[in-house]
Amino acid sequence: MKRSVLPTIAHRLAILCYIAFALFPLFWLLKVSVTPNDLLYSEGVRLWPSRTTWDHYAFVLQHSAFPTFFKNSVIVAASTAVVVTICASLSGYALSRFSFRAKYLIVALMLLTQMFPLVMLVAPIFKILSPLGLTNSLTGLVIVYTAFNVPFATFLMQSFFDGIPKDLEEAAMIDGATKFIAFRQIILPLTLPGIAATLGFVFTAAWSELLFALMLINGNSAATFPVGLLTFVSKFSVDFGQMMAAGVMALIPAALFFLLIQRYLVQGLTAGAVKG
Amino acid sequence: MRKPWLKRLAHASEPWLYSAPSLILIIAVMLVPLVVGISYAFRDIQLLNPFSGGFIGIEHFRDLAKDAAFYTALKNTLWWTGASVILQFFFGLFLALLLDKPFWGRGLVQALVFLPWAVPSFLAGLNWAWLFNPVIGPIPHWLFALGLMDQPGNILSDPRHAMWGPIVANVWWGIPFFAITLLAALQAIPRDLYEAASIDGANWFQRFRSITLPFLAPTIAITVLLRTVWISNFADLIVVMTGGGPADRTQIVASYIFTQAFKRLDFGYASAIALVLLVLLLVYSMLIILLRQTLLNKD
Incomplete structure (x- = not known):
């Protein structure tokens, strides 16, 4: 039983690593796009800004x-x-x-x-x-x-x-x-x-x-x-x-x-x- | 008498009918302009100079032989292409092998890990330049925390390591290409072969070496060939991320051509550099094709 579980865990872990690597830059793109201008630099390295805004989108569309x-x-x-x-x-x-x-x-x-x-x-x-x-x-x-x-x-x-x-x-x-x-x-x-x-x-x-x-x-x-x-x-x-x-x-x-x-x-x- | 002749003609023209649309497009939009472009390499073509256009023989190539920036770019091209292709290939092959196994949610996982390919290269470059930026990007802070950097700095402005920036972006962007192509080739391998091998007691590595690799070899050869050529011609990421800097440390031949053509509007000199690159890539491709032929003949 144990012999078949370990490779499966390794397999899933490897898959997770690939997903994280593939998606992180895109996540960052999204994060920056909803960060208000005044927080852009002060909260630059946070994973998610304390406030979000759709202003950038509205500006681009209008x-x-x-x-x-x-x-x-x-x-x-x-x-x-x-x-x-x-x-x-x-x-x-x-x-x-x-x-x-x-x-x-x-x-x-x-x-x-x-x-x-x-x-x-x-x-x-x-x-x-x-x-x-x-x-x-x-x-x-x-x-x-x-x-x-x-x-x-x-x-x-x-x-x-x-x-x-x-x-x-x-x-x-x-x-x-x-x-x-x-x-x-x-x-x-x-x-x-x-x-x-x-x-x-x-x-x-x-x-x-x-x-x-x-x-x-x-x-x-x-x-x-x-x-x-x-x-x-x-x-x-x-x-x-x-x-x-x-x-x-x-x-x-x-x-x-x-x-x-x-x-x-x-x-x-x-x-x-x-x-x- | 006539009928077999007509039949023979129809038979002989059949492959041409299938290939015609592709061939006409390639000849009209690529081959003819290529010939015109090659002629530019021997002419003085500057977009902003109305008196240019004259035939100047091999003067561009003489300049090129003395151009130190060109030799730097050549060396950088080798480094950039080699590192990108090798990393993309191994990560891509590993991913394809992971995805070849059925598991719950495979469709979704495939869609997610292949997503970088859908990102426009231009945007991918900006995105990674942003990630490497110490003011707003997380990567310098991670490297600093791991002790790999003395202080959170921008790798893209560090002459020693700047090339890694575009390479990482390129690997991120190119893994899906290898994974998709190799996965498709993996799926085409008859499953019975694996079953038979398992029954005979072959372990994973033996099955990989004697079933998977031989089946993949032609696909690997052609993909690596095409990919190498593409990557050595691929200037977008470098132009967007570093512009060839700092101090030409990331300038590859393709981005050097881009600089000559679009910033200095010197199409003649740019075409001459492009011609040299073309010859080098042709030589490389011939070698790979010969290698593939020998591999195929061996079987």
Whole structure:
């Protein structure tokens, strides 16, 4: 009996350590965002301030373009995640299931895109998108972010496809289905965890991107949330309370999205285990 | 006669049809601008100077060879990337192994420990800079209480230890990435293998070494490869937390490029540095791919 209890306790303790490490900075963010300005420095190291206030939130919501930034970021991140997942499922499937001569060329091309510093692309992309009217537009951002995220998402999807036995679609094709129907109706549902993981990665990546958003967007109307936060830093450089309040609000969609994906992930994995 | 030919064409073009959307995007938005960007490395491109733009050959690279700040940045990049990747990988692998065991509330735990990944890097940087700040952050006081610091000071302004600030932030932010990828690979391992091994009397470590590791090896190779390259290109945390200071002690090549491009608006010189970094990373990747190929061929 004792032999099985000890590892379990160690396991739970280790899990608790991870949770504490993961959540403490976020807890601190929340704490600072509800600390009144006059207590910010005097009670800086306390775990919770003696008084709390929602003033920082109220200011951010009423006196800044933050609601617009928020909306723009949701549009950009969600569109990017969906488009990337569709493209990456297709190309990941191609890399996993077909053997064709140019395959290594495609893999090399995709690896290459992961190698170079994206800073290098800022000026050329600006010059290419500008005559197309795609600077200062959310569509332009979605196109750029999609291209940036497709290579990694492709590798991710490929590894999920690799984990599914080939016999499954071969059986379907013997039954008369075309390869594409087999892909859509048999293989894709089995890779739901992979699709969920891809959606999650891409959404958060697009949600966080700062560099290209800064270069391609000017003015508040099409600015995304990281650009908005940077405006906060430069305009109200010492007002950490407001910045952290904005940060907490920006965390909410990402956190919710992750919680949803999480449940889905576990569900998909369990379903897969039952079938396997 | 015609039908098999058409059929063959259809068969040959099938993988291309699947890959087309991704390939078109990558070529139009990344490859073409990359070529243009490489040409900038040999031109005098300064955003604020309307007379710039001329071809100047390898002058940027000559300047670069004499640039002491560049060599410092190169050394810092090795340190920053190595420490970040190793710590992220081991903590990530350990977390994935912990989460691979079914337990009550696993879904919630997974959501909580993966949450840092959802935090925008920019915000993560500010958040950690705040935590390291002795005026309002708790960490200096904890280190002081543990006797690791003579007085509660800011690690980010201490030339000897400043790099640990962005590294800790990066590890915090990157553990979920490794954990998610490795957990997905772990879940794909057939459970019967473990059962069979247990019946044969293999202990935990033996099962880990002869079942888990071989199954994970391809995933580990590709993840470590991609992650190393990403992290050496990842300037956000450093730019936000230290700006490369104090005295260039945390300046990595990527943040140096950022400084040249955005503060001095010298796109030509920035592109030249980027090109050197690109070549170095390509060499590194080739080595890893060769390693992976040999590992795969061995099986």
